[in-house]
């Protein structure tokens with residue numbers, strides 16, 4: 001068994017023990033996406049676990065699954081309320097971060113994290129279930145429903161997944177992106193390529209001070225700004241935010257919405273929007289090309305949307 005780690009010599013394929021983990025099931029990995037957070041973590045130095053938190057594969061009995069990468073306790077008050085993304089005991093227990101992840105031939109995961117795919121969904125595309133679940137949780141938190149007007153700022157993978165999920169819920173979606181190729185991708189997923197004003201919900205999928213300021217400008221008074229981008233540095237709120245009495249909704253991973261597990265719902269959205277893999281999965285590599293896969297994922301000139309590794 002082989003897996004990808006950041007080492008002092010850069011991204012390398014290493015051979016972890018591969019020993020069975022007690023109580024875990026083995027997932028033979030089919031697809032594993034590289035996320036912006038992987039690039040960020042890799043830039044901070046060597047990783048202690050095998051990377052990769054967006055992955056899918058097959059169990060030993062042949063069942064196709066997407067792996068829910070966050071391990072929750074299942075017993076604390078927040079887990080019991082269906083808000084397991086707020087689990088009091090899960091901090092850091094994540095495949096690809098603190099536990100060996102899916103940029104590998106195989107991974108050992110907790111059985112509750114192996115989410116069966118809907119019949120007919122291609123396991124080679126199911127690395128997309130995780131980022132779709134992130135997007136779905138954000139718009140569920142923001143109360144997006146049929147007929148609402150939504151603007152999405154930022155056309156990276158999360159912004160594009162947000163378009164697909166919000167369209168799936170029946171919202172009208174406008175996209176503000178800064179690269180023609182990305183705007184075209186958003187249009188294929190059902191967004192209009194220009195923004196107006198007075199949105200019920202603006203999703204900041206860019207994660208910068210300027211995108212937050214822009215969201216504040218575009219949202220209607222009393223509206224909602226949903227944070228799906230990651231603010232790696234602190235941001236500030238201005239007077240306009242207060243005077244419009246906006247609601248600021250940070251969103252982190254996924255849980256349950258009206259009793260429905262968002263991760264499983266994300267797999268159904270992937271199945272319902274057949275253009276998603278074609279639009280998002282722009283670059284494919286083998287596991288032994290991992291260093292090149294990371295290089296491309298970080299290279300603006302290559303214009304990757306989602307780089308995916310297939311062991």
Ligand SMILES: [Zn+2]
Pocket residue numbers: 035036037053054131
């Ligand atoms: Zn991710």
Ligand SMILES: [Zn+2]
Pocket residue numbers: 072073074075076077078079080084086087088089090
């Ligand atoms: Zn918990």
